[in-house]
Amino acid sequence: MKVLVPVKRVVDYNVKIRVKADQTGVETANVKMSMNPFDEIAVEQAVRMKEAGQADEIIAVSIGPQQSQETIRTALAMGADRGILVQHDGEIQPLAVAKLLKAIVDAEGPGIVLCGKQAIDDDANQTAQMLSALLGWSQATFVSKLEIGDGEATATREVDGGLETIKVKLPAVCSVDLRLNEPRYASLPNIMKAKKKPIDMKTPADFGVDPTPRLTTLKVVEPPPRQAGVKVADVAELVSKLRNEAKVIS
Amino acid sequence: MSNLVIAEHDGAEIKPHTLNTIAAAKAAGGDIHVAVIGSGCQAAADAAAKIAGVSKVLLVDSAEYENQMAEAVAPAIVKLADGYSAVFAPANTFGKNVMPRVAALMDIQQLSEVSAVLGDKTFERPIYAGNAIATVKSAEATDIVTVRMTSFEPVEAEGGAASIETVSGTGAQDLSSFVGQSVVSSDRPELTSAKIVISGGRGMQNGENFGMLEKVADKLGAAVGASRAAVDAGFVPNDYQVGQTGKVVAPDLYIAVGISGAIQHLAGMKDSKVIVAINKDDEAPIFQVADYGLVADLFDAVPALEKELG
Numbered sequence: 001m002k003v004l005v006p007v008k009r010v011v012d013y014n015v016k017i018r019v020k021a022d023q024t025g026v027e028t029a030n031v032k033m034s035m036n037p038f039d040e041i042a043v044e045q046a047v048r049m050k051e052a053g054q055a056d057e058i059i060a061v062s063i064g065p066q067q068s069q070e071t072i073r074t075a076l077a078m079g080a081d082r083g084i085l086v087q088h089d090g091e092i093q094p095l096a097v098a099k100l101l102k103a104i105v106d107a108e109g110p111g112i113v114l115c116g117k118q119a120i121d122d123d124a125n126q127t128a129q130m131l132s133a134l135l136g137w138s139q140a141t142f143v144s145k146l147e148i149g150d151g152e153a154t155a156t157r158e159v160d161g162g163l164e165t166i167k168v169k170l171p172a173v174c175s176v177d178l179r180l181n182e183p184r185y186a187s188l189p190n191i192m193k194a195k196k197k198p199i200d201m202k203t204p205a206d207f208g209v210d211p212t213p214r215l216t217t218l219k220v221v222e223p224p225p226r227q228a229g230v231k232v233a234d235v236a237e238l239v240s241k242l243r244n245e246a247k248v249i250s
Numbered sequence: 251m252s253n254l255v256i257a258e259h260d261g262a263e264i265k266p267h268t269l270n271t272i273a274a275a276k277a278a279g280g281d282i283h284v285a286v287i288g289s290g291c292q293a294a295a296d297a298a299a300k301i302a303g304v305s306k307v308l309l310v311d312s313a314e315y316e317n318q319m320a321e322a323v324a325p326a327i328v329k330l331a332d333g334y335s336a337v338f339a340p341a342n343t344f345g346k347n348v349m350p351r352v353a354a355l356m357d358i359q360q361l362s363e364v365s366a367v368l369g370d371k372t373f374e375r376p377i378y379a380g381n382a383i384a385t386v387k388s389a390e391a392t393d394i395v396t397v398r399m400t401s402f403e404p405v406e407a408e409g410g411a412a413s414i415e416t417v418s419g420t421g422a423q424d425l426s427s428f429v430g431q432s433v434v435s436s437d438r439p440e441l442t443s444a445k446i447v448i449s450g451g452r453g454m455q456n457g458e459n460f461g462m463l464e465k466v467a468d469k470l471g472a473a474v475g476a477s478r479a480a481v482d483a484g485f486v487p488n489d490y491q492v493g494q495t496g497k498v499v500a501p502d503l504y505i506a507v508g509i510s511g512a513i514q515h516l517a518g519m520k521d522s523k524v525i526v527a528i529n530k531d532d533e534a535p536i537f538q539v540a541d542y543g544l545v546a547d548l549f550d551a552v553p554a555l556e557k558e559l560g
Contacts, residue, residue: 016513017378026382038495094350095359118495122377124362129320129350138425139320141347144488154429158488159343160442160497165429166319178478178495179488214359218372218385226520229541231532235554238526238544246524246541248446248503249470249559 001111001170003046003055005080006101007039007062009071010121023219026121035071038116040078041176044183045114045146047079054148055111057081061104063097065089069199076194077186083199088211094122096204096211098130103207105135110171112153117142117175128175138168144179252281254308256327256339256348259286259294264301266443267340269404272301274397275338276405277367281305283334284412287326289316295414302409312419317428318344324351325420331356334392341396342442342497353394360394361386365401379494379517399442400500400521434487438464441490444473446503449492449519452479453508453529453548460486462552463507469559475499475519477509493518508548511536528552 011017011026012034018027035043049055060075062068063086072083086100105113118125132139140146140155144163147154148170157164158177168174186194204211232238242249253275258265268284275282283306286295295309308330314322331337331352339345341363353360366374371388373395441447448463448470460474467474475497476490492499494517504522509515511527511534519525520539527540530547537543544551 011378013514017381019382026378093359095354095357098354120379120494122362123379123494124360125346126350126353126360126362129347130354130360133324133351133354139347139351140426141320142343157343159431160489161433162431162487162489163433164431166426167429168426169424177488179482214390215361215386215388218387220377220382220384223376223380223383223520226525226539227541228538229525229543231537231543231545234546235544235551235558238542239555239558241542242503242524242526246503248524 001055002057002059002108003049004059004061004105004108004110004113005039005042005046005075006113006115006127007043007060007071007075008036008116008119009033009062009064009068010036010119013037013120019220019222023221025217025220033067035074036116036119038118038176040183041178041180042114042116043075043078043080044181045176048181049148050079059084059108059110061086061101063088063092063100072199073194074186076197077191078184079190082197084202085199086202086204086207088204091213092211093213093215094124094126094130095214096209097127098134099209100204100207101127101131102134103209105131112171113173115173115175117177128173132173135173138172140166140168140172141175142177143174144177146174146180251279251335252283253278254330254334254337255282255284256337256345257284257286257294257298258340258342258344259288259291261288261291262293264294264297264407266404266440267342267399269301269407270399270402271338271340271397272303272405273402274364274367274395275336276303277402278336279369280335283308285310285327285330287315287323288318289313299412299414300408300410302406304410304412307412307414308417309414310417310419314419314422319423319426319428320348320351321423321425323348324355327352328355329420330417331392336393336395338395338397341398345396349394349396356392356394358390358392358394360396361388362396363398364395365398379513380520381513398498400498434489438467439471439473441473441475441492442497442499445501446470446472447475447492447499447501448472448505448507449475449477449509450480450485450507451477451509452483454480454485457485462556466552466556466559469556477512477515506536506540507552509536510534511539
């Protein structure tokens with residue numbers, strides 16, 4: 001079966017972000033960008049499925065500016081077979097992303113879609129569930145273990161109380177969590193090979209999807225900073241301060 | 251105008267996060283109705299009717315909602331949602347799993363993990379692991395909202411006398427089924443609602459050493475948490491994780507032990523009222539957010555702390 005993996009270009013997780021002075025958003029110019037870490041885990045899972053003979057083609061899809069091609073190339077270097085870039089400049093929100101992905105799923109007919117559970121920029125955690133709803137498919141969110149069976153998959157999900165195991169009918173949309181796997185580093189030969197793999201260029205209009213944001217961002221500000229604290233000399237002083245100054249323990 | 255809150259429950263009781271979620275709905279103004287969707291959940295609906303400020307409980311009690319599978323629950327919420335100004339659910343794994351499915355079925359752009367309700371369809375929400383706060387305005391007829399629980403003080407669980415209205419189910423689904431769960435039971439308070447949390451990081455070195463934190467936790471009536479590094483290393487299970495992708499906590503006292511303070515961890519605890527850091531590296535970023543910092547080897551400091559607490 002085919003596996004579809006949506007990948008998002010985001011500010012690298014190690015970068016300390018800066019809010020723009022005019023409060024319109026977060027500075028992304030001249031900032032290191034990378035593939036969303038959760039999407040890397042999804043790509044890795046797809047590649048492992050292909051290595052195990054459970055998948056025959058991996059398609060990496062990105063929706064974003066021209067530079068999102070680099071994110072697709074990263075997925076291709078990890079082992080995806082081809083890419084699709086839906087080019088769009090400016091903000092695009094999860095519902096529009098899910099609609100675009102649905103159109104691509106309808107055209108490509110994958111047996112499973114593997115998404116990162118959330119993007120580390122908008123922290124929305126919506127796209128996989130929305131895509132599953134629009135397709136009328138099953139969903140397995142926050143997956144830390146995935147076994148593909150005959151016409152169904154068994155997924156272990158990370159939930160608040162611990163772990164939950166469910167069975168979902170295929171085709172399904174899965175959103176992957178941190179502990180599903182550890183993504184590989186692409187080797188140099190694979191990075192070279194990835195340059196020759198095809199990337200299809202599309203626009204939202206090709207799919208008849210309106211990418212206009214439905215929520216208006218009025219402003220983006222930094223959170224109030226915490227007051228700098230004090231260092232204590234030893235445990236006795238710590239406990240004394242917690243009892244008598246902060247009054248948080250009795 | 252009125253708002254609908256989706257209750258998280260286990261059939262018998264309403265889970266505490268529902269009370270924080272109702273507080274968010276209260277901030278939006280108008281009547282508050284609570285939906286209790288499940289199988290054999292009359293007792294939960296009775297409990298919901300007693301919550302202060304709730305005027306009506308919608309009970310959808312039908313076999314297809316056992317185990318709260320998103321494919322079954324989402325259509326039930328869609329059926330109820332029509333006509334409400336907003337539908338609120340907690341931004342925990344329950345709400346995060348089902349609400350985007352509801353939003354997509356209704357062709358609505360959801361608002362995730364809202365931390366303030368400003369009125370006039372305007373909300374605040376953290377982005378970039380809480381390193382920026384966005385103010386967003388919706389133009390949807392019904393807002394679909396998940397609520398950052400720690401940003402809202404829970405309403406009283408008692409004091410209300412709402413009517414209960416029974417609504418029929420939406421039918422079985424065959425897309426997904428529940429197999430089982432492994433839930434660790436503990437006598438300690440639940441991590442996200444505990445007044446005191448003590449968390450360990452990579453510095454704990456192994457799972458056994460978390461026993462030291464548990465001893466302190468038991469003296470303080472605290473919950474035990476962990477950083478992603480400690481969970482990834484297999485010291486403790488995933489449900490201990492505090493951070494951007496784990497649980498968000500805001501207790502009166504948060505004690506970080508052997509945690510360096512990556513921004514992803516700070517995202518999950520920096521709204522705590524008082525933060526204590528114990529770390530032998532005096533350059534660790536955790537000290538920049540700590541009210542009280544102790545530069546010490548945790549293997550000396552934690553047993554000493556336990557002793558000092560008497």
